[in-house]
Amino acid sequence: MSETVVVGGGAVGCAVARALALEGVVVHLFEEGRPGRKATWAGAGMLSPLGEALDEGPLLDLALRSLRMYPQFVQALEEETGLRLGYRASGKVLVGFDEGEESALRTRAAWGRRHGFGTEWISAGELRTRIPGISEKVRGGLLIPEDHQVENRTLGPALWSAAERAGATMEMERTVSELVCESGRVVGVRLDDGILRHAERVVVAAGAWSGRVPGVPVSVPVRPVRGQIVALRPDACATPLMAASSKVYLVPREDGRLLVGATMEEVGFDERVTAEGVLGMLQGALELLPSLGTAAIEEVWAGLRPATPDGLPVLGPDPEVNDLFYATGHFRNGILLAPVTGNLLRDLILGRTPSTPARPFLPDRFRERT
Ligand SMILES: Cc1cc2nc3c(=O)[nH]c(=O)nc-3n(C[C@H](O)[C@H](O)[C@H](O)COP(=O)(O)OP(=O)(O)OC[C@H]3O[C@@H](n4cnc5c(N)ncnc54)[C@H](O)[C@@H]3O)c2cc1C
Structure with a gap:
């Protein structure tokens, strides 16, 4: 046939x-x-x-x-x-560290609301009640309830x-x-x-x-675009929400791991994890959540995104x-x-x-x- x-x-x-x-x-x-x-x-x-x-x-x-x-x-x-796919409507917050980032995120929040999404700008204080260990330097964040995750x-x-x-x-x-x-x-x-x-x-x-x-x-x-990720195991739940700065994102998993990602690298079909890649992600993660300094590193990996x-x-x-x-x-x-x-x-x-x-x-x- x-x-x-x-x-x-x-x-x-x-x-x-x-x-x-x-x-x-x-x-x-x-x-x-x-x-x-x-x-x-x-x-x-x-x-x-x-x-x-x-x-x-x-x-x-x-x-x-x-x-x-x-x-x-x-x-x-x-x-x-x-099989259980770990689908969670966990929401995500994009944090701003300076005036420029805050202004761009506020604009995006307003755009989202105009289009019927639940996006809102939340103050640094409110952000801290949701993610207690978040950096003192953060000015607030764009909350996106519509962003979800799957395993x-x-x-x-x-x-x-x-x-x-x-x-x-x-x-x-x-x-x-x-x-x-x-x-x-x-x-x-x-x-x-x-x-x-x-x-x-x-x-x-x-x-x-x-x-x-x-x-x-x-x-x-x-063409391939390499992305590296570091999986951390913090002492306690570091953030119930997915969180991201302009440098990294953090994705909390149900098993207690926290994914820190990801690099964007034009290196052909090279799937290796590199010292520079891991260092950059860890720096970005600690800048966002300083308490992650004591988290164990459980796994690092890389993959190739198909880009056009x-x-x-x-x-x-x-x-x-x-x-x-x-x-x-x-x-x-x-x-x-x-x-x-x-x-x-x-x-x-x-x-x-x-x-x-x-x-x-x-x-x-x-x-x-x-
Ligand atoms: C670090 C990183 C983070 C990402 N995060 C997200 C995210 O949070 N959310 C999201 O939506 N996406 C994310 N992506 C992107 C997403 O993973 C990819 O877009 C998606 O997996 C592509 O799926 P695919 O099936 O096209 O490719 P792949 O999963 O790469 O599958 C292609 C398959 O084709 C097979 N193959 C290749 N050549 C042949 C051949 N000649 N014969 C037979 N088989 C062949 C390969 O072995 C492979 O298994 C991320 C990617 C990376 C690398």
């Missing part, structure tokens, strides 16, 4: 595989390593369209749509897999298992070594053992590696090769955008009118520019 092949088993590839399989499409996903062990595992799990300070436009609209899908998405995944290290395996339960065939430790095209259409993929797997269509969801799969037209420019030249994900059909689709380039928000991406790709592939506008994210925008 002809099938749809998905390349890549991160949150994005698995979300697409699940959405298609739930519609009865025959799906075969190939993952080079273990399920969700690349950027999906390395992320901080923030569902944070407003806290990420996304500007008004199609990406913010897409992100808010995905955020609204999250409670139901998590409930369905938990029922389908029996992304469970999300990857949960999506994998949910796609499998929906009927998709999921193979790990299988590298797609080439996309095979004939007469302007994709006809399958070649695997690491040389076997040609025929396919009716192929979806490239290989994260930062999407532009590297041999046979992928160079017109989809996805215009900061928007690449979602939809290749402009030149028929039956080839992309679901990639989610950069800092792939955990947040996984639900909406699954549905959008499903609709585009099945020829339905997508409930989310697809135009801004179509791959042909790169062709139009050259």
Whole structure:
């Protein structure tokens, strides 16, 4: 039977595989390593369209749509897999240290309120009642109740298992070594053992590696941007809220760990953790919450975000090769955008009118520019 092949088993590839399989499409996903062990595992799990300070436009609209899908998405995944995804409507605060930061955050609070969000500027005193150890130098903060979080290290395996339960065939430790095209259409993929797997269509969801799969037209420019994270274990709960300054963010986990992230580095496919990266994050964290000085360092890691030249994900059909689709380039928000991406790709592939506008994210925008 002809099938749809998905390349890549991160949150994005698995979300697409699940959405298609739930519609009865025959799906075969190939993952080079273990399920969700690349950027999906390395992320901080923030569902944070407003806290990420996304500007008004199609990406913010897409992100808010995905955020609204999250409670139901998590409930369905938990029922389908029996895994707990640690979804929490914990809220986030962006703190200001000087007049310039305060003024920008106050403007953002007002913008949020005009658009119906619960954003508000809170004074330094009120901030201290919520996060007692916060620095004396902080002038106050922008509170964003709408920003939530999920345990992304469970999300990857949960999506994998949910796609499998929906009927998709999921193979790990299988590298797609080439996309095979004939007469302007994709006809399958070649695997690491040389076997040609025929396919009716192929979806490239290989994260930062999407532009590297041999046979992928160079017109989809996805590049890696490294992010490092330090996981601390403070003596007691350091902050119940996610908190961020202009230098770092802090994400409290249910297990008592506090994630400090993240660097943004253009270093190619280098996934190492560096002394400079860790030092910068620890300095930023202690500047925000001096009490973290006594916290134990439990883990450090790095991952590669899939970035695009215009900061928007690449979602939809290749402009030149028929039956080839992309679901990639989610950069800092792939955990947040996984639900909406699954549905959008499903609709585009099945020829339905997508409930989310697809135009801004179509791959042909790169062709139009050259
Ligand atoms: C430090 C850091 C913090 C982040 N924080 C957040 C956050 O708080 N919130 C948020 O929403 N996002 C966050 N992100 C971004 C988010 O993690 C990514 O956007 C998202 O995980 C991308 O998912 P993906 O499935 O496209 O990529 P990946 O998870 O990288 O998956 C791609 C998969 O494709 C596989 N693959 C590659 N090539 C092949 C091949 N040839 N054959 C078969 N398989 C292949 C890889 O092995 C990999 O498993 C963060 C990222 C980092 C690095």
